[in-house]
Amino acid sequence: MNxxxxxxxxxxxxxxxxxxxxxxxxxxxxxxxxxxxxxxxGFLGIESAREDLGITVSYWKDLESIKTW
Structure with missing residues (x-):
């Protein structure tokens, strides 16, 4: 994802x-x-990497979309 x-x-x-x-x-x-x-x-996409530490980045159109999620 870009x-x-x-x-x-x-x-x-x-x-x-x-x-x-x-x-x-x-x-x-x-x-x-x-x-x-x-x-x-408002969801745009997501990236994730998991080993011992998991990191997930989700992308959103606006702050209201994040609050709703």
Missing amino acids: PKKFQTPYYAVIFTSKLKMKSKAYEEMANIMFTLAQEQQ
Whole structure:
């Protein structure tokens, strides 16, 4: 995903998590959250990297969209 393609201004929300152990349930929940985010008004995209530390950045059209999410 290329955030530069979004019309400015846009907003990013950064979420971090520390994984104690990888599990199928965690992956399933992450996929559900991604699906739900895509359904929200103002959602632009998401990027994620997970190892011992998980970092997820979601991109939003405006602050109201973030508040609603």
